[in-house]
Amino acid sequence: MADRNTVGGRVRRYVRVGGTVGGLAAKLAGNRLFGLELDKGVHAADLQAALGGLKGPLMKVAQILATVPDLLPDEYVHELRKLQTSAPPMGWAFVRRRMASELGPDWPARFASFDREASAAASLGQVHRAKSHDGRDLACKIQYPDMASAVEADLSQLKAVFALYRRYDRAIDPSQIHLELQERLREELDYGREARNMALYRAMLADEAGVHVPGVVDDLSTDRLLTMTWLSGAPLMDQVDSNLEHRNAIALNMFRAWYVPFYFFGVIHGDPHLGNYSVRDDATVNLLDFGCIRVFRPEFVGAVIDLYTALSTDDEALAVHAYETWGFENPSKEMIGVLNEWARFLYGPLLADRVQSIQETGGTAYGAGVAASVHKKLRELGGVTPPREFVLMDRAAIGLGSVFTHLKAEINWHRMFHDLIDDFDLERLRTRQTESLAQAGVPPVY
Numbered sequence: 228m229a230d231r232n233t234v235g236g237r238v239r240r241y242v243r244v245g246g247t248v249g250g251l252a253a254k255l256a257g258n259r260l261f262g263l264e265l266d267k268g269v270h271a272a273d274l275q276a277a278l279g280g281l282k283g284p285l286m287k288v289a290q291i292l293a294t295v296p297d298l299l300p301d302e303y304v305h306e307l308r309k310l311q312t313s314a315p316p317m318g319w320a321f322v323r324r325r326m327a328s329e330l331g332p333d334w335p336a337r338f339a340s341f342d343r344e345a346s347a348a349a350s351l352g353q354v355h356r357a358k359s360h361d362g363r364d365l366a367c368k369i370q371y372p373d374m375a376s377a378v379e380a381d382l383s384q385l386k387a388v389f390a391l392y393r394r395y396d397r398a399i400d401p402s403q404i405h406l407e408l409q410e411r412l413r414e415e416l417d418y419g420r421e422a423r424n425m426a427l428y429r430a431m432l433a434d435e436a437g438v439h440v441p442g443v444v445d446d447l448s449t450d451r452l453l454t455m456t457w458l459s460g461a462p463l464m465d466q467v468d469s470n471l472e473h474r475n476a477i478a479l480n481m482f483r484a485w486y487v488p489f490y491f492f493g494v495i496h497g498d499p500h501l502g503n504y505s506v507r508d509d510a511t512v513n514l515l516d517f518g519c520i521r522v523f524r525p526e527f528v529g530a531v532i533d534l535y536t537a538l539s540t541d542d543e544a545l546a547v548h549a550y551e552t553w554g555f556e557n558p559s560k561e562m563i564g565v566l567n568e569w570a571r572f573l574y575g576p577l578l579a580d581r582v583q584s585i586q587e588t589g590g591t592a593y594g595a596g597v598a599a600s601v602h603k604k605l606r607e608l609g610g611v612t613p614p615r616e617f618v619l620m621d622r623a624a625i626g627l628g629s630v631f632t633h634l635k636a637e638i639n640w641h642r643m644f645h646d647l648i649d650d651f652d653l654e655r656l657r658t659r660q661t662e663s664l665a666q667a668g669v670p671p672v673y
Contacts, residue, residue, distance in 0.1 A: 316345035316353045317371060325369050329452040337447060341367070349502055351415055351518070356457060364457035365444060370418065378412050400612040407615035411497065415518035418453040420669075424517035425455065427667035428496075431488045437480035437511045458513040460505025467633050476510035478636035482643055484512055485627055490532075490647045493523045493660045497619030499626035521619040522664065522671055525657045526552055531620075532648050538567065538574055546570075554614035562611065565604045572597045573624060576640040585631035585640065 322343070326334045335341060338357045345353040346366075351374055357365040371377075414420055422443045429440045439458055447454035466477055481504070488494040496503075498519040505513045530552035537546035546567060550558050558566070571578075576585050605611050631638075664671050 316348035317369075319343050321372065322355065322369060325372075325451065326367075329449040330447065338365070347502065349516075357454075359444070363444075364459075365447075366441065366455050366457045367447070368418070368453040368455070370416070370451040374416055378416060397606060397610045400610060403612055403615035404618050407618040411519055411521070411619065414520075417450055418448065418518075419450050421453055421516075421518045422448055423668045424520045427494065427520075427663060427669050428488065428514065428517060430663055430667060431492050431494065432484065432514075435480075435483055435487060437476075438484040439507075439511060439513045441513075441515070458505070458515065460507050460513045463501055463504070463506055463630060463633065466506050467635070471635075471637065473510050474634040475636050475638055477506055477512065478631050478634050478638055479643065480510060480512045481627060481630055482640075484514060485623055486644075486647055489523075490528060490651065491656065491659060492663055493525050493528050493656055494663075495521050495523070495619060495623055497521050497622050499623055499630065501630075519619070520669075521616070522660070522669070523616060525653055525660060527616055528656060529651070529653050532651055534570055535574055535577060535644075535648075538571055539578060553616070555611070559608070562605075562608055565601055565608065566611075568604075569597065569601045577644045578641065580639065580641045582637050582639050584635065584637055585628050 322345075326341075330337055339360050339362075341357040342355050344355075346356045347354040352368050352370040355367045355369065357367050359365055422445070425440060425443055429442065432438045432440055441455035441458050444454040444456070463477070466474060481499075484504075485496055485499065488496070496514065496517070496519070498516065503514070503516040505515065507513065530549040533545050533552070534549035536542065537549060543563065546563055547558065550563065550566060555562075555566070576583060660671070
């Protein structure tokens with residue numbers, strides 16, 4: 228049974244978040260007030276320690292911030308990147324209690340060996356390496372205490388932030404964004420669901436030699452303990468100075484790991500931060516976390532391809548059809564123009580049939596400029612409510628774009644994309660999705 232979401236737990240979370248982050252903000256403000264030079268390295272280390280100690284959704288925000296190139300000063304990126312795989316773990320006393328509550332007091336006898344030290348610690352849980360009696364290397368993912376209360380408290384605070392944001396800027400209505408984050412974060416607390424997601428991904432990527440998915444050990448897993456086979460690999464950042472051929476191979480495997488499930492089955496992995504995969508010596512990749520998975524209506528996937536075609540052929544009617552399929556209600560001609568401005572930026576690498584880096588024009592600064600221009604125009608047009616599905620689509624696109632930027636990959640993205648979509652058929656996608664979800668026991672919630 229999952230930890231309960233309690234009023235007391237939420238109040239404790241409010242106090243911890245307010246005190247920890249507030250103290251760091253006060254230090255920053257005090258340095259500015261008295262004209263003192265802030266030591267960014269020390270402040271970044273303090274921030275990393277504070278967010279790592281808080282665990283939960285706020286730590287996920289830091290992970291995302293550390294992933295996007297050039298978004299933060301190097302000192303902050305260096306420290307926040309530690310939260311990808313080496314956040315402060317809970318101690319052995321907690322591990323013993325959690326394992327006993329999930330597998331019973333004789334739990335050590337269920338393993339040939341179990342490492343006392345965590346091999347990785349992230350936002351909602353930490354991983355311990357173990358060995359089964361039949362000789363398999365295992366990874367045991369243990370959920371932190373009181374995570375249900377932490378998630379609900381952080382979601383409440385996020386809703387308040389969104390409400391405040393709407394009072395001052397009406398360009399984008401974030402209500403659907405909050406609804407999507409709410410449902411996905413609650414799902415991440417259910418390790419039984421993640422086990423089914425993992426089975427789904429093993430099936431969807433069975434023919435992809437460049438991608439590896441762990442297998443679940445059912446008799447050693449519960450709603451708060453997920454035991455799976457151990458996959459060895461190195462962090463992506465260890466690969467960024469390797470030769471171009473190796474870096475391009477990694478990028479190709481990452482591209483297919485995320486987009487074969489999307490275009491063939493209507494499913495996307497919504498959390499491509501650096502701690503959720505590793506790289507083998509042969510440039511193949513291991514996917515390691517399946518808590519944040521999104522199933523899309525087949526029509527939504529079809530509209531992604533429709534908009535690409537519309538941009539390629541300047542077909543305004545087809546673009547309107549794509550936006551309406553996604554849930555934009557009666558978009559005006561002016562609104563379509565603004566939305567297409569952002570779409571051309573996102574689809575840009577796919578439109579040109581040539582070898583290129585993922586972002587040739589100005590990097591992150593250029594993307595920020597496009598976003599600012601689009602934001603200003605949306606505000607002038609009265610604002611827009613993005614469909615909730617866009618949350619994980621954008622998160623995946625930005626996260627993978629960051630990966631490709633770190634790798635300095637040079638690929639014909641157009642042809643990679645067409646390898647996935649040239650034989651696209653809506654009914655075939657619908658059939659594949661229905662059958663694969665049913666087999667894995669994953670609900671087709673849209």
